[in-house]
Amino acid sequence: MAQELTGTLKNIKDTGAITLGFRDSSIPFSYLDDNQKPVGFAMDICYKIVDAVTKELKLDKLEVKLNPVTSATRIPLMANGTIDLECGSTTNNAERQKQVAFTNTHFLTASRYVFKKSSGLKSIDDLKGKTVVSTAGTTNIKQLTEANVAKGLGANIIPAKDHAEAFLMVETDRAVAFVMDDILLASLVAGSKSPGDYEISKDAFSKPEPYGIMLRKDDAAFKKVVDAATAALYTSGEAQKIYDKWFTQKIPPKGLNLNTPISAELKNEFAKPLDSPNPDDYK
Amino acid sequence: MNYNWNWGIFFQPNPMGTGTYLDMLLSGLVLTLKTAALAWIIALITGSLVGVMRTLPSKGANWFGFAYVEFFRNMPLLVQLFLWFFVLPELLPKGAGTWLKQLPNAPFWTAAIGIGFFMSARVAVQLQAGIGSLPRGQKMAATALGLTTAQGYRYVLLPMAFRIILPPLTSEFLNTIKNTAVAITIGLLELTGQARSMQEFSFQVFEAFTAATILYLLVNAVVVTAMRFLERWVAIPGYITGK
Numbered sequence: 001m002a003q004e005l006t007g008t009l010k011n012i013k014d015t016g017a018i019t020l021g022f023r024d025s026s027i028p029f030s031y032l033d034d035n036q037k038p039v040g041f042a043m044d045i046c047y048k049i050v051d052a053v054t055k056e057l058k059l060d061k062l063e064v065k066l067n068p069v070t071s072a073t074r075i076p077l078m079a080n081g082t083i084d085l086e087c088g089s090t091t092n093n094a095e096r097q098k099q100v101a102f103t104n105t106h107f108l109t110a111s112r113y114v115f116k117k118s119s120g121l122k123s124i125d126d127l128k129g130k131t132v133v134s135t136a137g138t139t140n141i142k143q144l145t146e147a148n149v150a151k152g153l154g155a156n157i158i159p160a161k162d163h164a165e166a167f168l169m170v171e172t173d174r175a176v177a178f179v180m181d182d183i184l185l186a187s188l189v190a191g192s193k194s195p196g197d198y199e200i201s202k203d204a205f206s207k208p209e210p211y212g213i214m215l216r217k218d219d220a221a222f223k224k225v226v227d228a229a230t231a232a233l234y235t236s237g238e239a240q241k242i243y244d245k246w247f248t249q250k251i252p253p254k255g256l257n258l259n260t261p262i263s264a265e266l267k268n269e270f271a272k273p274l275d276s277p278n279p280d281d282y283k
Numbered sequence: 284m285n286y287n288w289n290w291g292i293f294f295q296p297n298p299m300g301t302g303t304y305l306d307m308l309l310s311g312l313v314l315t316l317k318t319a320a321l322a323w324i325i326a327l328i329t330g331s332l333v334g335v336m337r338t339l340p341s342k343g344a345n346w347f348g349f350a351y352v353e354f355f356r357n358m359p360l361l362v363q364l365f366l367w368f369f370v371l372p373e374l375l376p377k378g379a380g381t382w383l384k385q386l387p388n389a390p391f392w393t394a395a396i397g398i399g400f401f402m403s404a405r406v407a408v409q410l411q412a413g414i415g416s417l418p419r420g421q422k423m424a425a426t427a428l429g430l431t432t433a434q435g436y437r438y439v440l441l442p443m444a445f446r447i448i449l450p451p452l453t454s455e456f457l458n459t460i461k462n463t464a465v466a467i468t469i470g471l472l473e474l475t476g477q478a479r480s481m482q483e484f485s486f487q488v489f490e491a492f493t494a495a496t497i498l499y500l501l502v503n504a505v506v507v508t509a510m511r512f513l514e515r516w517v518a519i520p521g522y523i524t525g526k
Contacts (some may be wrong), residue, residue, distance in 0.1 A: 010322045072479065075488045079286035095298070099287050125475035131385075136467075136476060137483025142298040158390065158470045159480070165468070172369060174384045235385070 008084050008215070009057065009224040017063040018053060020046050024068055025164070027187040027256075028246040029089040029107070029211070034253035038066055041246040042213060044146035045106055045230065046087035049213070052229030071137075071162075075099060078216060085215055085226070089184070091139055093277045102212030104273035104281055106229040108282055109181040109268050111140045111205035114167070114189060114198055121177050124151065124203045131156045133166045133175035143177045143205040163188060170198075179205060183260060190256040207279035208265050227275065234270040254268035290489045293494065300504050304481050305364025305494075311477030318395050318473060319460040321463050326459060330406025335436060337411045347409065355404035362398045368469040394466035394473075402459050413444035446517055453510040457503050461513050474498060 005013055011016050022038035023030040029042040042056075047064075054062040067083050074090065077083045080099060092102040113132070115121045124147060134141035137158035148155050157216045158164035158175060167188045169175040178185070183199055189198045215226060233239050240262065262270075265282050274281055295303040301307060337348035355363070368390070372380040386392065417440060425435035464475035472480065478495035482488045 052404065071483060072488075075482070075486050080284055095484060096486045098289070133470070136472060137480035139298075142484070145299055158389070159472050159476070160470050161468050161476075165470070168369060169470070172384070173381070174372075174389070195384075217287065218285070 005057075006221055007219040009053070009079065009225065011081070012062070012084065013057050013059070014052060016059070016061075017065050018050055018060045018085070019065040019076060019083045020050075021067050021069040021074060021086040021088070021239065023070070023088040026070065026089045026184075027191065028251050029256060030087050035272070038068075039252065040087075041242065042106060042211075044088065044242050044246075046085055046213060048233050049085060049103075049226050049229045052232075054155055067178060074133050074214065078214060084162075084222075085213055086169050087213055089181070089211050090180075092210045092215050092275070097277055099217065100214050101193065101217045101219070101275070102210075102214055102228045102275055103223065104234060104275050104283070105210035105212050105269055106230070106234075107183065107211040108208035109183045109211065110208045110264060111143050111201065112182040112185060112201045113177040113179045113205075114170060114185040114200050115177045116170065116173075116199070117199050121201070124187065124201070124205070125153070127155045127177060128153050128174045129155065131158060131174065132177045132179060133160050134179040135160050135163055135166050138180070139207070139209065140179050140181065147205055162264055172212040176210050181209075183258075186258050186260055187256075190258055191254070208263070208273075208282060209279050210282065212270075212275060224243075227273075231273040234273045239270050286489065288490070289487055290490060292485055292490050293480075294523060295485075297481070298484050299480075304485065304491075307477050307481055308474065308494055309499065311472055311474040311495075312502070314391070314471065315460065315463050315473040315475075318391065318398065318463045318466060318471065321395035322398040322402060322463070323456055323459045325396060326402035326406050326455070328403075330402065331410055331441075332412030333357065333403065334407035334414070334461035335441075337407065337462070339415045339432070348411075352404045352407050355400050355472070356408075360398065360401050360462055361468060363401055364394060364465060364469050367397045379455045390466065390469045390471040393469055394463065394471050398459060398462050398466070402455060405458075407453075409448045409455065410444060413448040414440055416447060417443055426520070443522070446519070446522070449514050449517070451512065456506055456510070458495055460502060461499070 022043060025031050026040070028040050030038060030040040033039045038205055050062060050064055059136065063194050067077065069077055069083065069086060076087050078086060089107070121127065132144060132155045134144050134157065141157070141159060142156060147153065148157060160169060163180060163184055166178045166180065170178045171192065185200050189200065191197050192198065206273070213230070215223060247262070250257050269282055286399070294303050296302065297307045299307065301310065333348050333351050336344040337346065365508055371385040375383065391411045421443070422435060422438055427437040430438065463473050467476040474495050478491045481491040485516065
């Protein structure tokens with residue numbers, strides 16, 4: 001070690017522990033399985049980062065602490081040092097980069113809508129004058145609001161507290177469609193009472209947006225280690241294996257299969273890892 | 284603490300295209316006030332009726348008042364709103380259920396009425412206690428004067444009881460305002476909901492909730508001051524509530 005350790009790396013070295021923030025129901029990225037243990041695609045990536053940090057700090061053993069976070073608590077817990085990495089499905093965008101940093105993108109998702117097949121919707125234009133739900137505070141509700149104005153849909157947009165509640169609104173016919181990241185819609189449909197009743201639109205409200213694992217801002221040394229670890233993982237064939245494990249095979253607790261093969265954009269990103277918040281950079 | 288404070292965030296345009304982040308919070312505040320006002324009116328009217336019923340000589344009225352209060356008092360407000368919004372339409376005949384779901388502004392009406400009923404049980408208990416705290420002679424004197432039961436309540440008991448319970452009613456009004464925050468669970472973007480939205484969009488958690496806290500405190504300070512004036516204005520010298 002030529003230089004003094006600073007920031008997160010120093011904390012990890014001093015305490016001999018790293019803390020991962022996990023989500024309880026962001027299937028298949030980060031959620032609790034039947035043993036109440038956090039598992040998922042983002043968790044697997046985080047454990048790889050932990051290995052790299054252990055190696056970097058030349059430690060024999062690094063204790064991994066797990067701390068549950070919600071969309072509301074992830075920022076304060078990151079700011080006050082409770083968690084070192086947030087392993088979930090947090091969208092990396094320019095606005096949020098003012099507060100936190102993101103490592104290389106681990107998923108790309110576009111904003112689409114889920115609807116009941118019986119309602120016979122075909123395109124975004126079919127939402128004219130209908131009641132549409134989305135989750136408050138998401139980029140999705142923003143895109144929906146913009147499309148509503150731009151296309152003159154005159155749709156009645158209701159905000160929901162969280163994804164589960166928004167999906168319930170479609171399930172109980174309070175809304176005809178729920179606009180959200182397509183992968184989250186896929187997992188909601190797969191986990192619903194009758195998955196066959198629902199369909200996800202071909203039409204998208206946005207270009208694919210990046211999800212990233214979140215870390216503290218202005219901690220260049222730690223970010224360098226984390227970026228190197230994710231880049232090494234994505235460019236090796238191993239990322240594809242981990243991807244398939246969570247997106248094309250049965251996953252706990254109920255043996256659901258999301259049947260979502262890797263997209264061309266994400267394949268490209270894995271070949272050339274990027275941490276950019278700009279959707280245009282992912283072709 | 285590794286947090287990027289940005290108090291200027293309130294004057295930056297919000298992503299929803301409805302002006303600045305401050306405008307977003309203020310629109311939430313307006314919705315909070317509307318919901319609280321309607322809920323409080325419902326709570327006062329139904330709560331007073333039920334409270335009176337609990338003190339009437341009639342067994343049936345007593346029993347109804349008791350059942351009403353226990354029903355609305357014993358379930359968390361969050362659960363009640365969820366029941367009215369998501370469960371009730373499923374229990375009704377299909378036509379009526381669909382009509383309920385299609386109502387415009389359903390979250391607002393459900394929240395105002397739901398919170399109104401929840402608070403009415405509390406108002407009822409307060410009023411019953413107020414009436415109960417009056418000397419028994421008051422009721423007898425009213426009867427001796429030839430007043431009917433209704434007139435006795437209207438001219439003797441209620442004017443006294445309401446004056447006695449004004450201070451606890453102030454607390455109940457404040458509770459009504461604070462309870463509107465629960466309405467976010469049924470998709471009403473009131474002040475707390477907008478603060479959460481702002482936090483999700485901008486990741487400026489502490490600024491969003493500091494602003495919401497200050498707005499709630501301001502509103503409640505106004506309510507407390509107004510109620511003080513009302514107490515003074517209706518006070519009768521020589522009674523327990525007068526100076």
